[in-house]
Amino acid sequence: MVLSDKxxxxxxxxxxxxxxxxxxxxxxxxxxxxxxxxxxxxxxxxQVDVDAFRLTVDGKVSKPLTLTLAEIREKFxxxxxxxxxxxxxxxxxxxxNYHPIDDGLAWGIEAIGTAEWGGVPLREVLEAAGADLDAxxxxxxxxxxxxxxxDAPGFGGSIQMSKALSSEVMLVLEMNGEPLPLPHGGPxxxxxxxxxxxxxxxxxxRITVQDEPSDNKFQQIGYKLFPPSISAETVDYxxxxxxxxxPVNSVIVRPQDRNLLRAGKVVVEGYxxxxxxxxxxxxxxxxxxxxxxxxxxxxxxxxxxTWQLWRTEFELAQGQYELVVRAWDTAANSQPETIASVWNxxxxxxxxxxxxxxxxx
Ligand SMILES: Nc1nc2c(c(=O)[nH]1)N[C@H]1C(S)=C(S)[C@@H](COP(=O)(O)O)O[C@H]1N2
Ligand SMILES: [Mo]
Numbered sequence: 001m002v003l004s005d006k007x008x009x010x011x012x013x014x015x016x017x018x019x020x021x022x023x024x025x026x027x028x029x030x031x032x033x034x035x036x037x038x039x040x041x042x043x044x045x046x047q048v049d050v051d052a053f054r055l056t057v058d059g060k061v062s063k064p065l066t067l068t069l070a071e072i073r074e075k076f077x078x079x080x081x082x083x084x085x086x087x088x089x090x091x092x093x094x095x096x097n098y099h100p101i102d103d104g105l106a107w108g109i110e111a112i113g114t115a116e117w118g119g120v121p122l123r124e125v126l127e128a129a130g131a132d133l134d135a136x137x138x139x140x141x142x143x144x145x146x147x148x149x150x151d152a153p154g155f156g157g158s159i160q161m162s163k164a165l166s167s168e169v170m171l172v173l174e175m176n177g178e179p180l181p182l183p184h185g186g187p188x189x190x191x192x193x194x195x196x197x198x199x200x201x202x203x204x205x206r207i208t209v210q211d212e213p214s215d216n217k218f219q220q221i222g223y224k225l226f227p228p229s230i231s232a233e234t235v236d237y238x239x240x241x242x243x244x245x246x247p248v249n250s251v252i253v254r255p256q257d258r259n260l261l262r263a264g265k266v267v268v269e270g271y272x273x274x275x276x277x278x279x280x281x282x283x284x285x286x287x288x289x290x291x292x293x294x295x296x297x298x299x300x301x302x303x304x305x306t307w308q309l310w311r312t313e314f315e316l317a318q319g320q321y322e323l324v325v326r327a328w329d330t331a332a333n334s335q336p337e338t339i340a341s342v343w344n345x346x347x348x349x350x351x352x353x354x355x356x357x358x359x360x361x
Pocket of ligand 1: 037038039040042044055085086087088141142143155156183184185195198199200201202203233301
């Protein structure tokens with residue numbers, strides 16, 4: 001794990017852990033090893049007593065539930081799903097370089113990882129609680145304390161009922177075949193494939209069926225998108241767009257910006273990701289700043305809910321090169337060309353064409 005000073009903040013509880021893998025090791029494997037999987041926390045990691053732990057399911061339900069971890073395992077259908085998790089702040093650094101952003105972590109391209117998640121469908125738990133399926137939202141609450149004092153609220157967020165009932169949304173107890181590690185929300189988290197990472201609430205202990213989105217500050221203020229014209233001074237948070245699905249994105253992982261390369265065959269590789277509901281269908285790579293393009297090869301068959309790893313080669317003579325990548329998904333969604341058109345003062349969901357400048361000697 002690489003911890004920069006920027007990624008260390010402190011509360012009265014403990015240091016806030018935020019970390020990502022070294023880029024050399026990013027997206028080398030289709031399933032990310034746990035030690036290379038980014039961690040994004042807004043507060044200290046809570047110490048959870050697994051024996052005393054109970055998940056509460058309440059709100060618009062006919063049979064409110066309090067479940068132990070063992071009951072969650074036993075009462076519902078166990079399944080595994082390989083899915084990519086990506087922070088809404090991934091690639092924020094490029095936005096910051098274009099125009100300053102006060103808030104959030106200046107992530108490079110490393111706030112993304114893919115795991116095999118083990119757990120049970122959220123839908124079955126909602127059905128067991130007799131959830132009113134006409135209710136509009138499902139709210140999640142974590143055990144971590146945002147702020148100081150025992151009455152400080154946990155990190156929370158919500159998704160629409162229609163997404164909550166989809167088979168890919170899971171209550172997760174295992175990651176890559178191991179008990180869910182504490183930094184990733186152990187013993188229990190929700191995983192909402194295709195959505196910004198913030199909806200995959202960690203240290204989950206309460207699920208509430210309700211008609212309004214969560215009133216948690218990470219739903220009402222954080223993780224809202226605004227057009228480039230809105231600033232911290234002019235913002236009315238009530239007008240913001242709550243982030244849900246991630247837009248199509250693609251990133252050059254190797255070589256890295258400002259790398260010095262040997263003339264001849266240059267391998268370019270990276271990842272691409274859509275909203276998960278659509279597979280990536282085409283990845284275009286340029287070595288001349290976007291004037292000419294060639295199609296990259298996929299390193300595995302496209303699949304739903306995961307990233308697409310890709311690679312291509314160029315024959316490059318001495319000189320300066322701007323490598324660029326852009327992708328499409330099967331619904332013909334693609335990426336905007338410029339950072340200017342996606343810049344937003346919170347620094348979310350940057351999916352502009354990704355550019356890397358290299359020197360070939
Ligand atoms: N309880 C809780 N859940 C949380 C967070 C948090 O700070 N507290 N961070 C969210 C954000 S912003 C992201 S991107 C993902 C990151 O999951 P990971 O740390 O397992 O990669 O967790 C989400 N769930
Ligand atoms: Mo995030």
